[in-house]
Amino acid sequence: MRRPFPHPLNLSRGMVEMSHGAGGRAMIQLIDEIFGAAFQDPTLARGDDQALLSLPAGRVVMTTDGYVITPRVFPGGDIGSLAVHGTVNDVAMSGAVPLYLSAGFILEEGLPLADLDAIARSMAAAARAAGVSVVTGDTKVVERGGCDGVFITTTGVGVITDDRLDIAGDRARPGDAILVSGTLGDHGVAVMSQRENLAFETPILSDSAALNGLVADMVAAVPGIRAMRDPTRGGLAATLNELAHQSGVGMAIREADVPLKPAVRGACELLGLDPLTVPNEGKLVAICPPEHADALLRAMRSHPLGQEAAVIGRVVENAEHFVQMETLLGGRRIVDWLAGEQLPRIC
């Protein structure tokens, strides 16, 4: 650890300056007093440009995601916690145990240091809760107007320690059961409500959460899970279509079985959103052989983040790889992915 600087940053009134990205003393101070203080990681504190990872035996997995959400603070989370949860979840969807994160920050000149400090502390708290360490990072500063406040790119590394697991988007087979871990659309509706200044009787919170604990219980109960994915941008509709295309199958789901909070349903009607295309940040879709569906559902419902898990349909043969839904009224419709942009900068 470097020695403290004689004049600490003014975290209540200071702002990000171009010098904080210049590679000199000011950048080192920003890294020490904001990121070092928040993450408290011995590898990070060494000050090298790279981190040595200690990994258990198994298959190593890597994933990356950028976060540009606006507003930066939303009901149920902020860009910092989201940047941890989103990347932890992408690692976990392979069945891997997420272990390490890197964090790359792009900051706008003039960003209040208090905001950056709050984001770093939120990231650190989310990482601790998820059992992962932020071991290396980078900070760039662009001039006023060069970016919108703060963008974060986190990369996650994890290890699949159970040899039996083989979870991938191309493994869904006709007859398999399709499960979701809980109510859909909470994240997108929470952020959009904030943007539109909507107030509801029951406040809608983002579901932003790290799913690695839930996944650990699921793979322990059913190592034969075929595919898992978190329905983030594009929502359930995009995720099911992606999996259908990757596996060369169709999907048939029942609207009545898709868990939705009444408040989210109402807000979607008000905002003109289809809940199936609204992003989630703490939910997953799992596909497994039909004979394991009950065991998987039980494992999911036994975990705090899976209490409202449900079987929502099954994989079918379909040459067009369509996702079809039996509607509440008993009709059928194709669940297509979004053609355009419905919810910009939602993650």
Place this chain on the structure above:
Amino acid sequence: MRRPFPHPLNLSRGMVEMSHGAGGRAMIQLIDEIFGAAFQDPTLARGDDQALLSLPAGRVVMTTDGYVITPRVFPGGDIGSLAVHGTVNDVAMSGAVPLYLSAGFILEEGLPLADLDAIARSMAAAARAAGVSVVTGDTKVVERGGCDGVFITTTGVGVITDDRLDIAGDRARPGDAILVSGTLGDHGVAVMSQRENLAFETPILSDSAALNGLVADMVAAVPGIRAMRDPTRGGLAATLNELAHQSGVGMAIREADVPLKPAVRGACELLGLDPLTVPNEGKLVAICPPEHADALLRAMRSHPLGQEAAVIGRVVENAEHFVQMETLLGGRRIVDWLAGEQLPRIC
């Protein structure tokens, strides 16, 4: 691999749209037709949100860096090749063999698809030349004015396969030799000359290059290298000060031994820059015990990227951790790191 889309992107006249970041069909098409086509990586082409890495035995290393350089294309490189070289080099500085990269893109609505395609191809060519694979990525799109064109964050993973290596910033010891791999300041001067519209008789090119081949030769020749770092932002001055602070030592260098191209020296005088604080993107600083300095220098000079390598000074005891330089005129001065910002958005 997914089936081709019926109407391919217009790579000569199309532009990035908000829908390209929305998680739906348009995003998949952008990823397939630009990134998939450029990187040609089977792992990437699977379309999963995470990549399985195949790693040799050894210590695993991770590093991350964001790239916001302007202009995006500069003499000797572009933001794409730079985003590969910079991260490959940060991995290599630990003595690791760089193997895998992730790439996170933040794109501005309206960016010409032709520009993005050129960047992706440049990244892919740089990755192939460096022997690394881009195995996973992410694309976000922000509205016009939300960012400046394109920002890239690359994360690198590599493995230290030689058990004998122990290279870190805190291992420099008094008496050690300080070497650089070639001329300093080329990258910063090339970019600044482009920004200032300066023309020189001999065009100055960025030194942007992947150093993992050079490092492989160096650690084979001298496994006892103590520290290595690439003097990027803040230049040689920042790197030596960082290493001095980490190791709790001082440094003494001789200006006459610091390799500088005459054109770079002239441009620095014209632009009012100190070449010691100007960034490099294809050079490294190495510190080794004095008895190995000759062998290390020979190994460096035998590699195409180290032909102008030089011993520039030595590590000394110094309670203040100062970096001191014997000037060309025989005087002495402290080489401090930059207090402010000299070269914004240089990488």
